[in-house]
Amino acid sequence: MFALPWYSILLISIPQTIVSILIGFQLFNLRLDFKKCLVVAIVVGIVTYFLRGALVMPGIHTVLIYED
Numbered sequence: 001m002f003a004l005p006w007y008s009i010l011l012i013s014i015p016q017t018i019v020s021i022l023i024g025f026q027l028f029n030l031r032l033d034f035k036k037c038l039v040v041a042i043v044v045g046i047v048t049y050f051l052r053g054a055l056v057m058p059g060i061h062t063v064l065i066y067e068d
Contacts, residue, residue, distance in 0.1 A: 004048065004049055004052050006049070009045045009046075009048060009049050010045070013041075013044070013045045013048055014041045014042060014044075014045045015041075017040070017041035017044050017045065018037055018038065018041045021037050021040060021041065022034075022037060
């Protein structure tokens with residue numbers, strides 16, 4: 001599988017993860033510190049970047065990064 005460009009992770013994956021986390025917590029009336037949300041989003045972005053380039057069976061990387 002091809003690796004994602006770094007700017008795709010920076011401009012799409014990380015903001016999408018932040019919005020998903022914040023909306024998910026707000027649906028349950030829970031407040032989340034933005035700094036913690038940002039750290040989680042960056043970790044997910046890094047994991048996504050490396051898993052997409054890994055030589056694993058097709059579809060396994062999707063299951064592993066299902067958080068998005």
